[in-house]
Amino acid sequence: MKTVCIGAGPAGLYFSILAKLRDPASEVTVFERNPGGVTYGFGVTFSRDVLDFLHSNDPESAARIENSPASWNDQLVRVSDRPAAHLGGYGFAIGRQRMLDILTERALDLGAKIEFEQTVTDLSEFADADLIVACDGANSRVRQAHARRFRTTAxxxxxxxxxxxTDKVFDEFVYGFEQIGAGWIWFYAYPYDAHATTFIVECTPETWTGLGFDELGPDECRTVLESIFARHLDGHSLITETRTMCHSPWLNFTWITNEYWHHDNIVLMGDAAHTTHYSIGSGTKLAIEDAVALNRKLDQHPDLATALRAYGRERSVEAGARQRAARNSAAWFENLERHLHPDPVRFAYSLRTRPRPTPGAPEGFPWFLHCATQLSAGRRARRWVSTARRRQRMFGG
Structure with a gap:
C-alpha cells in the first residue's frame, strides 16, 4: 500500500509510525512545508490516559515521550491580588518540537520517508497513491480544495x-486574571520543559481594542502584556513566536467541522478534520486517537472505502463530543463577566465546571470536593488518590 501524509504534525507522524508497524512493506511518505526541526508553538498538554494510549500502540516512542514531559500536581486560579484558589489535578506537557523530533526519528527508523520544505498544492502528483491523509492543520489546503465534498464549516x-x-518556569498550571481599564484579560500557563512555560493570553475584542493591540506591533504588545502580568512573571520575559515578528500575533480561534471525513482516497485527520478550543487542551489527544483509529480500521477492513467510512463514523462521534465541551468552555471565557465572583473559590468552581459533562460522563464536580481541595490536606489526599490510579493503570493492578 502506498500512503501519502500531508503534514508532519503529531497526527501525520504518528499515523506513519503505525502504518509501518502494521505493514513494514508499505510505502509511507510524509510531506511537510516547514524545514526539518522547525515548528510553531511552545508546549502541548496531555493527560496520563494519553500516555497509556501511546504505550498500548507503540511502546518505544511512548517511552521516549514519557521521559521528556514536564508535569504539575495542582492548578491555580489567580484573580488580581486575591488569594489563589486551587483546582488540584495533575497533567503533563512536552515541547511541541521535542515531541515532533521523537515521532520523526521513530518514523524514519521504521522506514517511512519524510520530505521537508515541500508545499503540496496539487494532489495530482500523487495519482499513484492508494491513500492520501490530509493532516495539514486547521488551515488545511487539501481540505479547502475539496471543502464542498467534505462539507466543511469554519x-x-x-x-x-x-x-x-516565557522563560519563567511555572510549578503549576496557572489561570491568571487581571482587570485593567479596558476590561479583563487573562492567561493560561503551564511548564513544558525545565526552562520554559507556555503562556496563552486571551481577552474580549473590546479589551483588545481598548489596549490598542489592533495598532501595536508584536514587540509593543509583548511589552504591554509583561506590564499587565508583572505580578505573575516575577521579572521574567514573554517570548513571541518567530513567525509573528512581522505581523500581529493575535488570532481568533477557528472552529472546524466536517460532515464527511473522506472523499475518494483522501481522508482528514487532526485539526484538518476538527478543532477543539485551546482552553480544554484536547488537540494532541484527538490527533493521536485519529491516527490510531484510522490505522485500526485499515487493518480491519481490506476495502479502503469501507475502512474510511468506518473511521469517519467512529471519530466524528468522539470529536463531536469534545467539540461540544470545548464550545461550552470557550463560551464561558467569551462571557467572563457573567461568571465573576468576589470569592475566588466560587469563581474557581465556576471555571472548573465550565465544560458541561459530555454524554455518559459523571455529573459535574462536587462542591464539597472543590472546597476540600482548598486545604493542603485535601490536596495531599487528592494527589495520593491520583498517584494510586496512575500506578494501577501502569501496572494493571
Missing part, C-alpha cells in the same frame, strides 16, 4: 488570543 470565535512563551 467559524471564527469571538475572543482574541495570542500564543506566547
Amino acid at each position: 467559524r471564527a470565535g469571538r475572543n482574541k488570543y495570542v500564543w506566547l512563551g
Whole structure:
C-alpha cells in the first residue's frame, strides 16, 4: 500500500509510525512545508490516559515521550491580588518540537520517508497513491480544495488570543486574571520543559481594542502584556513566536467541522478534520486517537472505502463530543463577566465546571470536593488518590 501524509504534525507522524508497524512493506511518505526541526508553538498538554494510549500502540516512542514531559500536581486560579484558589489535578506537557523530533526519528527508523520544505498544492502528483491523509492543520489546503465534498464549516470565535512563551518556569498550571481599564484579560500557563512555560493570553475584542493591540506591533504588545502580568512573571520575559515578528500575533480561534471525513482516497485527520478550543487542551489527544483509529480500521477492513467510512463514523462521534465541551468552555471565557465572583473559590468552581459533562460522563464536580481541595490536606489526599490510579493503570493492578 502506498500512503501519502500531508503534514508532519503529531497526527501525520504518528499515523506513519503505525502504518509501518502494521505493514513494514508499505510505502509511507510524509510531506511537510516547514524545514526539518522547525515548528510553531511552545508546549502541548496531555493527560496520563494519553500516555497509556501511546504505550498500548507503540511502546518505544511512548517511552521516549514519557521521559521528556514536564508535569504539575495542582492548578491555580489567580484573580488580581486575591488569594489563589486551587483546582488540584495533575497533567503533563512536552515541547511541541521535542515531541515532533521523537515521532520523526521513530518514523524514519521504521522506514517511512519524510520530505521537508515541500508545499503540496496539487494532489495530482500523487495519482499513484492508494491513500492520501490530509493532516495539514486547521488551515488545511487539501481540505479547502475539496471543502464542498467534505462539507466543511469554519467559524471564527469571538475572543482574541495570542500564543506566547516565557522563560519563567511555572510549578503549576496557572489561570491568571487581571482587570485593567479596558476590561479583563487573562492567561493560561503551564511548564513544558525545565526552562520554559507556555503562556496563552486571551481577552474580549473590546479589551483588545481598548489596549490598542489592533495598532501595536508584536514587540509593543509583548511589552504591554509583561506590564499587565508583572505580578505573575516575577521579572521574567514573554517570548513571541518567530513567525509573528512581522505581523500581529493575535488570532481568533477557528472552529472546524466536517460532515464527511473522506472523499475518494483522501481522508482528514487532526485539526484538518476538527478543532477543539485551546482552553480544554484536547488537540494532541484527538490527533493521536485519529491516527490510531484510522490505522485500526485499515487493518480491519481490506476495502479502503469501507475502512474510511468506518473511521469517519467512529471519530466524528468522539470529536463531536469534545467539540461540544470545548464550545461550552470557550463560551464561558467569551462571557467572563457573567461568571465573576468576589470569592475566588466560587469563581474557581465556576471555571472548573465550565465544560458541561459530555454524554455518559459523571455529573459535574462536587462542591464539597472543590472546597476540600482548598486545604493542603485535601490536596495531599487528592494527589495520593491520583498517584494510586496512575500506578494501577501502569501496572494493571
